């Protein structure tokens with residue numbers, strides 16, 4: 001092969017790889033200190049957008065964003081700590097074409113969202129972003145983290161579509177043996193859970209892994225999906241998880257990186273402890289083999305929070321009328337070359353979307369339906385808002401509605417503050433507790449958190465948006481199919497028109 005051919009081949013390979021964008025392509029570079037309390041850097045990512053459209057006479061707008069937070073360390077110390085930023089947006093500098101909103105945890109600014117100030121699409125390059133810290137940082141080591149997220153605007157939506165033996169939300173007017181009645185969530189006001197018309201209910205019984213739990217309520221604080229949130233565009237990847245381990249104390253990191261079975265490498269996990277710290281050889285690959293304690297710790301450390309299972313359905317379905325048996329891409333079809341596969345519940349191994357079945361395959365970059373169309377959503381697996389891999393791939397973790405009051409239902413949507421306990425556990429009031437606090441043998445699950453959207457290896461029903469088969473199941477281990485992502489309520493000053 002001559003040089004020109006080699007060069008063309010390399011270019012084609014680069015273009016092909018460019019199609020398979022993933023979260024690892026959000027890069028932070030040129031980090032520098034500015035004065036006593038400032039940090040400056042560039043942040044860029046591919047396949048970015050901001051779009052405006054109209055759906056059923058409602059004006060909608062959404063965009064992708066970087067959630068940026070800063071960790072600092074005194075030279076020679078083992079532990080990094082979370083830098084508190086100025087709570088004033090005006091103290092931070094967004095380059096032309098970008099906007100910055102501050103994310104608060106209580107009275108503490110734990111990070112910022114940076115996103116397009118105008119509609120547009122493509123690679124989004126931001127040079128010279130400046131953030132102001134509340135404390136002096138000029139003698140500290142600095143580390144700037146950026147996670148790729150998608151804005152899900154405020155608005156009403158439906159939960160529940162199928163419920164064929166898997167458990168689904170329904171209106172409480174539903175009668176056993178009849179079709180599910182999708183339930184509309186149109187505010188964050190207190191919500192009654194009961195088998196009565198106009199109340200939220202479920203068809204999976206009252207106890208166990210897919211039950212709705214006892215008659216009760218969700219308080220006004222429980223995040224119901226009506227309010228605006230940011231949701232991670234992809235599941236947390238191995239590069240991000242390795243960076244987290246690297247900034248804990250050695251004792252904390254050992255807690256969050258324990259007893260992985262030898263087979264983990266054959267199921268896609270590439271994080272290793274080396275003399276240079278924790279390193280992922282495939283940093284862009286979704287992070288599996290994480291238990292709830294690992295997940296909650298990462299989310300608290302990043303200043304975010306878990307999603308509720310109502311928010312999971314909003315993040316998938318958007319404001320559209322429910323489609324019976326739909327997956328996260330808004331259709332009930334799993335594309336494969338065989339006609340006969342439509343008749344079985346088994347997932348075909350020759351699926352046209354290989355990332356669904358294989359966590360080692362990175363899903364394509366998603367776009368919202370307004371930009372890629374209904375067909376584009378099916379091809380890429382994107383949700384209505386442009387979030388990747390919410391059906392299939394790794395399972396999602398979501399705070400459950402279906403357990404006794406005191407586990408999931410007490411969730412208030414409070415975000416993490418960036419700091420963990422000495423045992424590397426999350427410690428945010430109202431979050432599902434650590435696994436050691438879960439009680440076996442109770443009538444209702446005590447874990448407060450379950451699974452949605454997977455796994456890939458059982459039957460089709462488990463991948464569906466409204467499937468609650470494992471929505472309050474107690475699982476304390478780590479597994480090849482366990483992944484996660486985090487969310488955060490949008491700052492009230494977000495330019496979303498609320």
Ligand SMILES: [Ca+2]
Pocket residue numbers: 300301416417418419420426427428
């Ligand atoms: Ca904390």
